[in-house]
Amino acid sequence: MSHSISDAKPAAAGAPAATRLASRRLPRWSPLAIAVGAIVVGVAIGAGFGLKSHLQWGLIALILFVGGSYAITAQVEGRRQAKDRVATSLIWASFILAVIPLYSLVQTTISKGVKVLDGTFLTHSMNNVLTIEPGGGVYHAIIGTLEQVAIATVIAAPIGILTAVYLVEYGRGTLAKWVTFFVDVMTGVPSIVAGLFILSLWFVALGKAPASGFAGSLALAILMLPVVVRSTEEMLKLVPNELREASLALGVPKWRTITKVVIPTALGGITTGVMLAIARIAGESAPIALLVFGSNMINTNPFSGPQSSLPYYIYQQYGNGNDPSYARAWGAALVLIAFVMILNLVARGIARWKAPKR
Amino acid sequence: MTTVETPPTAPPRKAATVTRPGDRIFSGLSRGAGILLLVVMAAIAVFLTVRAVSAISKDHGNFLTTFEWTPSLNPPVFGIAVLAYGTVVSSIIAMLIAVPISLGIALFITHYAPRRLGGIIAYVIDLLAAVPSIVYGLWGALFLVPHLKGLNLWLDDYLSWTVIFHKSDPNSAARSLLTVGxxxxxxxxxxxxxxxxxxxxxxPKMHQEAALALGATRWEVIRLSVLPFARSGVISASMLGLGRALGETMAVATVLSASPVLSAHILDPVGGTFSQNIVAKFGEADEFGRDALIASGLVLFVITLLVNGAARLIIARRKEYSGANA
Structure with a gap:
């Protein structure tokens, strides 16, 4: 560090007399000028050599820009400043590079999804609809998703919240350490493995693996559990200790303190965490493919028979491999994204609204 | 698990002389929930292992080195060589691309973008993390695959000599491990x-301000005070991403055109991954075939367990001496 900083000194010392304390700087408009120059030259080279892909033109311009600004800055301001310029342009480039596909994903889904999205699409199933023809809808899939997610939430939310309470309020010693570690590890269990687990559980317990929405819900609950634990834990930790102490000092039993003081204080955050977890599992399709199988008909009973679900519906429609099915897949993708995004936005809204005021 | 049962409450003084039944029930419940979570993790390992062992014992090929996945043949032959290779290669490609760019975006948000813009970008990227993988899969198959054809041809034209970027059939669609990556x-x-x-x-802001005060440029501040501090955090973030890439199912299943070929040419539309293979073969599999798939799922489970466990250990070690997380 000391070495690289000391580089600057000779430059400053080399300046005649003490009239100028600052070293030479490029004018503020120079990056823009270099960029324009790079684009012009890039286009000229691209057009001159007859390169077809405009992406290549852009790449040439980018390389020219980075190289040009390094060379010019190194001449005027010195190597350190030049490196800084290059780092800045690389970081901007990485940002732009990432924005392109993510923007394209959202834009494609919306523009293609809107075409099929209408009242019929939302209120009809795929029963008796030929896959090669337009028509049909996602009603059965929406029902399936809502039911499966609801059951998973009913299972995972209480267990998750209780586990978090254990970790924050009671957990001392080995057991708590193990639970903390495995909550973290569980976050990384691939969804397909959760599906395979329920499948083998079914095989061992029943000797067969009947399709049902409930089986899918169990797998989803496994995926949801660690997310709920983690977020609830964070929220409970934010509750000030003074509140607990005040309550205990008044002679309130510990469990009443937790249920009447600690949890209500953190309720906004806990709700947010649960909703974010719901948003995560609502998009899971791999366990559904193994356990619920998917169906074209409306099946409102999650405990028997195959059901559909929005993500699995998208997969099925994609698998059909024709344009009307692709259109339906995009429509369902838009519905699913909208659902997940609304959950996210509402959850974050609650978090902001209920956040402890400081 | 052998902690003392009687005074579970935190205050170490003699407050716990009166143990109310409500207290005992509630602490029992919450501890039970924690234990249940451990039981579930153990059960996942045990049940998968039981089914996997019964399948592997009947495998007439070598489970680790066989290319084909044909458990329905008589005698059954299946192995994970292609799947393991495809999973690892596609994840490595994903990491090589994603880690530098992610770090760039993170630095962009925290150090380069105007503050308000940075906040908005962070929020949007938070939201994008919630986009379901099947939507990425759909977009990847219908949008990305046709648009990557040009890149594929370019790589084949200019970098064919590296063997890695050699494309056997230039006209084949870009449903390759590279696209998956x-x-x-x-x-x-x-x-x-x-x-x-x-x-x-x-x-710590102090470190950065100290560097600035010594005349460091913005990049030097990042290189000398930000990156050393954030290194282990970025590593564990990358490993979390790796865990997700390894286990990703639907996005791979929609994009890759799978076949039991282990090829060094990552532009060729061949190969497979663990989870893609499970989803693709599940429909036609009989009970034994499903056990075979469960066996491959067990391998995936162990791999992701190791990756995630390592990531968590790095974070945990970091917490102990950083002091900034307190």
Whole structure:
């Protein structure tokens, strides 16, 4: 560090007399000028050599820009400043590079999804609809998703919240350490493995693996559990200790303190965490493919028979491999994204609204 | 698990002389929930192992080195060589692309963008982390695959001599491990960016201001005070992303045109991954075939367990001596 900083000194010392304390700087408009120059030259080279892909033109311009600004800055301001310029342009480039596909994903889904999205699409199933023809809808899939997610939430939310309470309020010693570690590890269990687990559980317990929405819900609950634990834990930790102490000092039993003081204080955050977890599992399709199988008909009973679900519906429609099915897949993708995004936005809204005021 | 049962409450003084039944029930319940979670993890390992062992014992090929996946043949032959190779290669490609770019975006948000713009970008990227993988899969198959054809041809034209970028049939669609890797990279970008950004935000302001006061440029501040502090956090963020890339199912299943060929040419539309193979073969599998798939799922489970466990251990070690997380 000391070495690289000391580089600057000779430059400053080399300046005649003490009239100028600052070293030479490029004018503020120079990056823009270099960029324009790079684009012009890039286009000229691209057009001159007859390169077809405009992406290549852009790449040439980018390389020219980075190289040009390094060379010019190194001449005027010195190597350190030049490196800084290059780092800045690389970081901007990485940002732009990432924005392109993510923007394209959202834009494609919306523009293609809107075409099929209408009242019929939302209120009809795929029963008796030929896959090669337009028509049909996602009603059965929406029902399936809502039911499966609801059951998973009913299972995972209480267990998750209780586990978090254990970790924050009671957990001392080995057991708590193990639970903390495995909550973290569980976050990384691939969804397909959760599906395979329920499948083998079914095989061992029943000797067969009947399709049902409930089986899918169990797998989803496994995926949801660690997310709920983690977020609830964070929220409970934010509750000030003074509140607990005040309550205990008044002679309130510990469990009443937790249920009447600690949890209500953190309720906004806990709700947010649960909703974010719901948003995560609502998009899971791999366990559904193994356990619920998917169906074209409306099946409102999650405990028997195959059901559909929005993500699995998208997969099925994609698998059909024709344009009307692709259109339906995009429509369902838009519905699913909208659902997940609304959950996210509402959850974050609650978090902001209920956040402890400081 | 052998902790003392009677005074479970935190205050160490003699407050716990009166143990109310409500207290005991509630602490029992919450401890039970924690134990249940451990039981579930153990059960996943045990049940998968039981089914997997019964399948592997009947495998007439070598489970680790066989290319084909044909458990329905008589005698059954199946192995994970192609799947393991495809999973590892596509994840490596994803990491090579995603980690530098994510770090770039995280630095962009924290150090380069105007503050308000940075906040908005962070929020949007948070939201993008919630986009379901099947949507990435659909977009990857219908949009990315046709658009990557040009890149594929370009790589084949100019870098064919590297063997890696050799494309056997230039006309084949870009449903290759490279495309899968790129798609996975796009998928895990938001997660790695989010976690890295949080770590970078924790870098003590004093360190950075001290560097600035010594006349460091912005890049030197990042290189000398930000990156050393955030390194382990970024590593564990990347490993979380890696865990996700390894286990990703639907996005791979829609994009890759799978076949039991182990090829060094990552532009060729061949190969497979664990989870893609499970989803693709599940429909036609009989009970034994499903056990075979469960066996491959067990391998995937163990791999992701190791990756995630390592990531968590790095974070945990970091917490002990950083002091910034307190």
């Amino acid at each position: 790129i798609l996975l990279a796009i998928m895990i970008l938001p997660i790695i960016t989010n976690v890295s950004r949080e770590v970078i935000n924790q870098v």
